[in-house]
Amino acid sequence: MFEHNHQVYTAREIVQHYSQLRQLQPAEQSILDLLSNRWSHMKMLDVGIGGGRTTQYFSRVVKEYVGIDYSEEMVSVCQKRFPSSSQLRIEVGDARDMSQFPDNSFDFILFSFNGIDVISHSDRLRVLKEVSRVGKSGGYFFFSSHSLQGLEREFKWQNQISLNPLKTYVNMIMFALLRFFNRSISLQQIKHSEHEIIQDESHNFRLKQYYIRPQEQLNQLKAAFENIRMYSWKSGLEITTQQELSDNSDMWIYYLCKIK
Ligand SMILES: C[S@@+](CC[C@H](N)C(=O)[O-])C[C@H]1O[C@@H](n2cnc3c(N)ncnc32)[C@H](O)[C@@H]1O
Known part of the structure; x- marks a missing residue:
């Protein structure tokens, strides 16, 4: 079932769709602003880069940028858009097994636009482990996931x-x-x-996606991450109180976590 999701991300019209996206989502802009004085010291891993929507913003500000995607088709579109340099590299890679990267390699890891939701529950847990391994202790993991609420x-x-x-x-x-x-x-x-x-409706009901209750997402993260902050993808504002969280009906939520 999840192999089918992978196939969807190799389809020509889907690759084209992602390569035409240009805007940052409000929550992504919030984090770009929040860490503005840190980027120039950071080595970043962008996981599931798709057509490079986030590459255009983050690769400009970080010290070093590495982008991976498990869809070769997405990667080749991105490589054409963003030629490699001493500061930027884009390659095929699967978040479930990032053995090409040593432990403690990155200061900031991004898995944007619910990319983590197209794999199984057990694979999701593997991704969280891999992120905490390749990320430096004290570094950040920022990702979004569909909300059951x-x-x-x-x-x-x-x-x-x-x-x-x-x-x-x-x-x-x-x-x-x-x-x-x-x-x-x-x-x-x-x-x-x-x-x-x-x-769900994404790509005309072709994808099967993981939806999680925000509280459960926090539970899933707590073994390897701390200081977890949640952001409304729509408004870009941090969700700071329990009441705001219970009232939130965004279809997905962004999580900013520190790697333990
Ligand atoms: C919804 S798209 C988002 C693309 C891009 N990050 C953006 O925000 O526009 C999700 C991307 O994650 C990639 N992806 C999904 N699971 C992956 C995995 N296990 N490893 C690497 N890439 C993955 C897909 O191929 C797809 O390009």
Whole structure:
């Protein structure tokens, strides 16, 4: 099932889609600003670079930039866009096995735009271990992941109604497709799970993605990471209180963690 996700990321139209993305997401901009006086000392690993959306911003400011992706097709597009230099390198690599890098190699590791969500639960845990191994102690891991809280909202038809009838119509169609592709999963199940695999609307329901309850994500991280901060992907603002977290219905959340 997860091999199919890999195939999706090798498809020509998908590679083209990612190579046309240009904007940083608000939470990514927040971190770019937050660490502005540190970048010039940092060696960065960008995992799952896709078409290089984040490369254009981060490679300019860091001391050294290495980008990897497990899709050869994504890598070759990126290599054309960003020719290698003494400061920048892009290569094929899989986050589940980064044995090409020694321990304690990087100051900042990014896995943006929910790239970590297209692999299985056990592979996700392997990725977290690999990140903590190749990252320096005191370095950062910044990534986003789909939120089960956000999905809970999408699973209720009542939330699809808007004052604009056209919007309601489109929402209802997307709602029906979401429920159809995930017909074995009930709203009750979503409410009570810690994580679920969901065939969601990205790339026309071609991907199966991991959704996790934010609190459970914190539990998953605590063995290898500390000082975990959460950011709304949409507003870019840090989620600082328990109330803000329980009210949050973003479809994905960014996590900034320090490697232990
Ligand atoms: C949603 S795209 C995001 C692309 C880019 N980072 C961006 O933000 O625009 C996820 C990317 O992660 C890559 N990816 C997924 N799992 C991976 C893994 N285990 N190792 C390396 N790359 C992976 C995919 O090939 C894809 O290019």
